Amino acid sequence: MKTFRRTLLAALSVAAITCSFQVAAQDFKPRIIRFGYGLNEVSNQGRATKLFAEEVEKASGGKMKVRAIGAAALGSDVQMQQALIGGAQEMMVGSTATLVGITKEMAIWDTPFLFNNAKEADVVLDGPVGQKVMDKLQEKGLVGLVYWENGFRNLTNSKRPVNKLEDMDGIKLRVMQNNVFLDSFKTLGANAVPLPFSELFTALETKTVDGQENPYNTILSSKFYEVQKYLTVTNHVYSPWIVLVSKKYWDGLSKAEQKVLLDAAKKSRDFERQDTRAEADKALADLKAKGMQVNELPAAEASRMREKLAAVNAGIAANVGEALWKEVQGAVAQARAA
Ligand code: TF8
Known part of the structure; x- marks a missing residue:
């Protein structure tokens, strides 16, 4: 009986995997996502962007490809934000501080000595109020996915x-x-x-x-x-970075594609914070x-x-x-x- 159950479970999970692959095939279009950032490739920003790109590619069965473009080759934070709003670029990561001209609420994170340590920053940024500030970007044509750590200045x-x-x-x-x-x-x-x-x-x-x-x-x-x-x-x-998607682009993605980006962004956030803290030490x-x-x-x-x-x-x-x-x-x- 036990063996039978195990075989059945195994069969079911194979079916589930096959099924999810079928969904995947339908839900993912071939896509190229230009992801710009300001620091060098050999930096905490560059390493986390690379991980994000790998995760997106893996989770979409190779359909969605992220072209990571560092060293401000696509422009400064402010220039890239405008390109995202206009739909000329898909994604970027940059300082929340450079967004205040677009969404004034972002200035809350510039409050001197707001956080005493990184743990406080994580809890607040990842909590309801962090999300609320991030969601303000949508009315301006940007979708915020996660906060990364730039760090204490x-x-x-x-x-x-x-x-x-x-x-x-x-x-x-x-x-x-x-x-x-x-x-x-x-x-x-x-x-x-x-x-x-x-x-x-x-x-x-x-x-x-x-x-x-x-x-x-x-x-x-x-x-x-x-x-x-x-x-x-x-x-x-404490300075956060924020991973952004062009809202124009985001709205054209399927739910499954959006999920791939959000899940990968969360993975990149967890990696980035660890990596940044280890390097800062x-x-x-x-x-x-x-x-x-x-x-x-x-x-x-x-x-x-x-x-x-x-x-x-x-x-x-x-x-x-x-x-x-x-x-x-x-x-x-x-x-x-x-
Ligand atoms: C700064 C920020 C930079 C970011 C980066 C280019 O001093 O701290 O790290 O804007 O994304 O401008």
Whole structure:
């Protein structure tokens, strides 16, 4: 009896597999998805994009192919967003911070010191309020699938070590194309200049700007250590990346194709966060070995920085709406208590 049941089960599961393949064959059209990103192929962004591409191809039986195009070869974050909205490009990953011109609510993630650690970020971003902010993109022609980790941002420059806030005075600092970042660094005394990431290395090299701020991973993968001497550990904000699909493109996909993209995006997210954190753990030592002079902002100065930056919070709340501000604060408090 037992053997019979086992045989029956085996037969049934073979039938199920065959059946799902038949569904697959009908539901997947041959598709080529151009997926753009800003960092190098050899970066956390590049590695996770590669994994995403593999997962999509596997799950669609080779019908859906992802062409990963890195190093901003398809344009800066802002340019790619526009291409997605217009339907000229299918997918991308980039900073949530560069989306605020399209969806103002995205600025909530730019709140300085919003998260104390990555766990809080995961819980809030993957939770209901993270989804709510992501869904706002749809009315603007974009579909957000998942958040990846860019990471906690730290300050580099070529002028001097930043040991106290006053050391930032007059430093020409590249910031993302985003008002919260612009206001934050002006508040701290820097001469903040918005620039797309794709122009950053050259701007640092030619001394058009003196400094920038990004997670350790990016300072390493984009070789900023070649053109920046000083790194100050500030962890002033946690930066998410977001995987986006053109809504025009998305709406033309079958349910099965949409599921393939969403499932693969979730797998890539889990991989990306692990990979990013493992790399970040070692990156500081690597950056020192490459010759960067690293200092921690002394605790008293870090508190001064927090206090100064709290001044931008009211502006963010007004911009994204008090209700969303409170909801996110509540979600953070809950994540912190858990
Ligand atoms: C920045 C961001 C970049 C992203 C990337 C190009 O400083 O941190 O990492 O925009 O997708 O611009």
